[in-house]
Amino acid sequence: KKLGIALVGLGSYAKNQLAVGLEQTPNCYLAGIVTGTPAKAEEWMKKYNIPKKNVYNYQTFDQIADNKDIDIVYVVLPNSMHHEYVIRAAKAGKHVMCEKPMANSVKDCQEMIKACKDAGVQLGIGYRMHFEPFTKEIIRMSREKVFGNVKFINSNFGFTIGDPTQWRLKKAMAGGGPLMDVGVYCVQGARYITGKEPLAVTAQFGPITDPTRFKDVEESLSWQFDFPDAVTVNGFTSYKTNIEQLFATYEQGFIHLSPAYSYGPIKGRTSQGELNLPIVHHQANMLEAIAREFQETKMFPAHISGEEGLKDMKYLTAIYEAAQTGKKISLV
Numbered sequence: 469k470k471l472g473i474a475l476v477g478l479g480s481y482a483k484n485q486l487a488v489g490l491e492q493t494p495n496c497y498l499a500g501i502v503t504g505t506p507a508k509a510e511e512w513m514k515k516y517n518i519p520k521k522n523v524y525n526y527q528t529f530d531q532i533a534d535n536k537d538i539d540i541v542y543v544v545l546p547n548s549m550h551h552e553y554v555i556r557a558a559k560a561g562k563h564v565m566c567e568k569p570m571a572n573s574v575k576d577c578q579e580m581i582k583a584c585k586d587a588g589v590q591l592g593i594g595y596r597m598h599f600e601p602f603t604k605e606i607i608r609m610s611r612e613k614v615f616g617n618v619k620f621i622n623s624n625f626g627f628t629i630g631d632p633t634q635w636r637l638k639k640a641m642a643g644g645g646p647l648m649d650v651g652v653y654c655v656q657g658a659r660y661i662t663g664k665e666p667l668a669v670t671a672q673f674g675p676i677t678d679p680t681r682f683k684d685v686e687e688s689l690s691w692q693f694d695f696p697d698a699v700t701v702n703g704f705t706s707y708k709t710n711i712e713q714l715f716a717t718y719e720q721g722f723i724h725l726s727p728a729y730s731y732g733p734i735k736g737r738t739s740q741g742e743l744n745l746p747i748v749h750h751q752a753n754m755l756e757a758i759a760r761e762f763q764e765t766k767m768f769p770a771h772i773s774g775e776e777g778l779k780d781m782k783y784l785t786a787i788y789e790a791a792q793t794g795k796k797i798s799l800v
C-alpha cells in the first residue's frame with residue numbers, strides 16, 4: 469500500500485520541498501494537511517487533489533486518529549511546536565516524522581520518544597542527508613577507511629537571514645539561533661563521518677554585528693568537539709555568513725563537500741578527485757527511502773530515529789552551555 473502522509477504546517481519547507489518531493493515518490497503520497505489558514509487549505513486541496521475529509525486545523529487535528537488514509541503525520545512547524553504535535557500525533561496512533569531540530573530541549577525530546585513508544589508508533593527526524601548520495605559515499609569511505617583513520621573535521625553551515633521579525637530569531641520559538649537551525653547539520657556531519665559520539669566540547673559566541681536581528685538568539689557560534697581517537701571537530705554556524713562545507717582529513721587523504729547540506733546540488737571531491745554522483749531531490753529521496761523501509765520492516769530507518777534527534781539535542785545544549793560558561797563540557 470502507498471503510504472499516506474499528512475503535513476502539519478504548510479510553511480516554506482512543507483510547500484516548496486516536501487509537497488514537491490511527495491509528487492515524485494512511488495511508495496508514499498500527500499494524503500492530508502493540517503493548517504490554521506483556510507485559504508491555504510483550499511489552495512492545497514485543489515493543487516494536490518486532497519479530499520476535504522483529510523484536511524484538519526490545529527483544533528480538529530486529533531480527529532486524524534479516525535482517518536485510515538493517513539499513515540504518517542509529518543510535523544513541519546516552528547521548532548517549539550514539534551513537541552506538542554509529535555505527541556498529539558502519537559496519541560492519535562499515527563507514525564510521526566518530525567523536522568529538525570527535534571525540539572527545543574532534551575526533556576521535550578525524551579517526552580516525544582516516550583509518547584511514540586507508549587503509542588507503539590515510529591518516530592523519525594527529517595535528517596535528509598543520510599539518504600543523499602554524496603553524503604552516503606563519504607560515510608562509506610569513512611567506514612571502509614579508504615584514506616585510513618579520520619584525523620580532523622571542519623564542519624560549517626551558515627546563511628544570511630532575512631526578515632527580522634521571523635520566528636527563527638525568537639528564542640521561545642526557535643530554541644536558539646543558527647546552531648539550532650543549521651548548526652545541527654554540522655553536529656550530524658561530525659557524527660556520521662566518525663561513526664562515533666563526541667567526548668567533550670568547548671564553544672564561543674561570535675560578536676553581534678546586527679543588534680536589530682540578534683536581540684534574542686546568537687548571531688554566530690564556533691565550537692570544538694573532542695571525539696574518540698584524538699579526532700578534533702571544528703564547527704561554525706552563523707545567520708550572517710554564507711558558508712556550507714564538510715571537510716575531513718584522514719591519514720592518507722581528504723574529503724570535501726561544499727555545498728554539503730542544502731538541497732541545491734551537493735558537490736564534492738576527495739584527494740582522489742571529483743565525486744560524480746547522482747543529484748537527487750532530497751525530500752523525495754528521503755521520503756521514498758523511509759516509505760520503502762517501513763513497508764518492508766514496519767520501522768523507520770534507525771539512523772533518523774528519535775534517539776538520534778535526542779543525542780543531537782544533548783550536544784546542541786552542551787555547545788550552548790560551553791559558550792555561556794567558557795568551560796569545557798564533558799559529554800560522557
Ligand code: NAD
Nearest residue numbers: 477478479480481482544545546547567568569594635649
Ligand atoms: P515557515 O515559517 O516557513 O513555516 C512554519 C509554518 O508553521 C507556517 O505555515 C506557519 O503558518 C505555521 N505556524 C503554525 N503556528 C505558528 C506559530 N504560532 N508561529 C509561527 N508559525 C506557525 O518555516 P519552515 O522554514 O517551513 O520551517 C518549519 C520547520 O521545518 C522548522 O522546524 C525547520 O527547522 C524545518 N526545516 C527543515 C529543513 C530541512 O532541510 N530539513 C529546511 C527548512 C526548514
